[in-house]
Amino acid sequence: MRVHLINPSHLAFGVAVITPRWLYVLAAATPSEYGDPAIVDETLVQLDPDTVSPGDVVGIGIHSGNALRGYEVGRQVRDRGAKVIYGGIHATLYPNEALELGGAHAVVKGDGDRIWPAVIKACLDGNEQSIYEGGRVEGGSLLKARWDLLPSERYMWASVQTVRGCPKHCSFCSVWRTDGQKPRVRSSDAVIEEVVELRRKGFRFIALADDNFYPVAMSDLRMADRRADKSTLNNLLAIRAERFELMERLAKLPRDLVFFTQITMEAAEDPEFLKAMKKANIKGALVGVESVTPEGLKDVYKDFNFAGEELVTRLRAFREHGVHVLGSFIFGLPSDRPSTFEATAALAQRAEITFAQFVMLTPFPGTVDFQRWEEDMTKEGTLIAGIPITRHWLIPQGQRPKVYSPHPVMSADEIRFRTQAVWDEFYSLPNIWRRSSCTPNLRARMAFVLISKLYRQMYANTGIATDSARVSRAERWARLLAPPTRRLFAAPPMPDLQVPN
């Protein structure tokens, strides 16, 4: 009997940018009596079903984007006589769907870290339940990943989680509902040990793969301080202190280690935090800008963000502290107009952000937006390929719409073309080359150009284009660019590196 862990994907690039952390965490949760699990990340290469034998146990993690492929894999391995267990955000939201469509014997809702061994055992004993509640595991109990199982020369960046959960409540995001609004902070010991292990193996770039690396904003502290009962304030101050302690310890690691994380724009008002990030060599952060207009921010319940020139100042504050911004923008909001696209492109240049992604508004399950959209669309009863549009993740990939909500003034195609044009402009070679001047030497500059082009091919062309020729071209380009880009990110291993005191 063997345990298999599978990250499904309908596209495989041979080399991936970031390690899918959950695979290696669940590997750590797999009891040693079953041996090392076989790990398949289909963003590298697709599963060979012949590797699965009758009586094996197969764990499949799904989000809405890869659920359809996940169900296909599940049915395939069930037909081969394996026990099939689903987990992940999508399975948490729609456990019955995995049972009905994915050949599941069992589904785990919530975190798998603690419940996984019991589910495997029940499957092997033949007395599994259909649905398990994994709950939300406390920060101190979140497991270290089994990085010893990582295949060599396949990933550019490793990923380590330092905190789970986000206190905000953006309408397009499901994180605060699935991972909770209470930040669950891991101890700095656990984080540093993982980072050291990864640097020993030759990883120099590490994503701190958190829902929100800045879970306590200055405004949260001010609000808590106004209350007579100071327990919330003390709790928030303790979380903040733990963040600083972690950054202090990251700063003691070899200086060639570079970190990247995900953060809210509120951090721009906290120079002490930005200085600590700089000292810790956290050189990049994905910042959810979403919209450059106040109306757009209201559309997504993100009125703690800024718009216009104030937004430019905030984004520049990151850069002034040595933190490069990957700005994330959403197009297709009800308040967007044709002029919003140009205004966004211009602002992205003016604010000197280093990377950007321009996504089209998609109602993802588990979000407030989805709830409202589902109610409206259910009345209309639209079907695509025989599937209700309200279950869009089940529509075959090539037939999935790219724009889901009718827009008050623009057609779906207009939003798509304009979004594509903003990607083209931001990632034109002259613009990439100009931005690459922020790097210290020619090798770094080359890495910057390659990763920019790769990012564009992997995410824009495969995500926005509707014609299959363009998608396959992008896939081919990404396959070609990925191996040399990975080599530029690697560093000589440091097998003797020790955890600093």
Ligand code: SF4
């Ligand atoms: S988009 Fe970011 S800030 Fe908003 S709820 Fe999700 S994780 Fe939190």
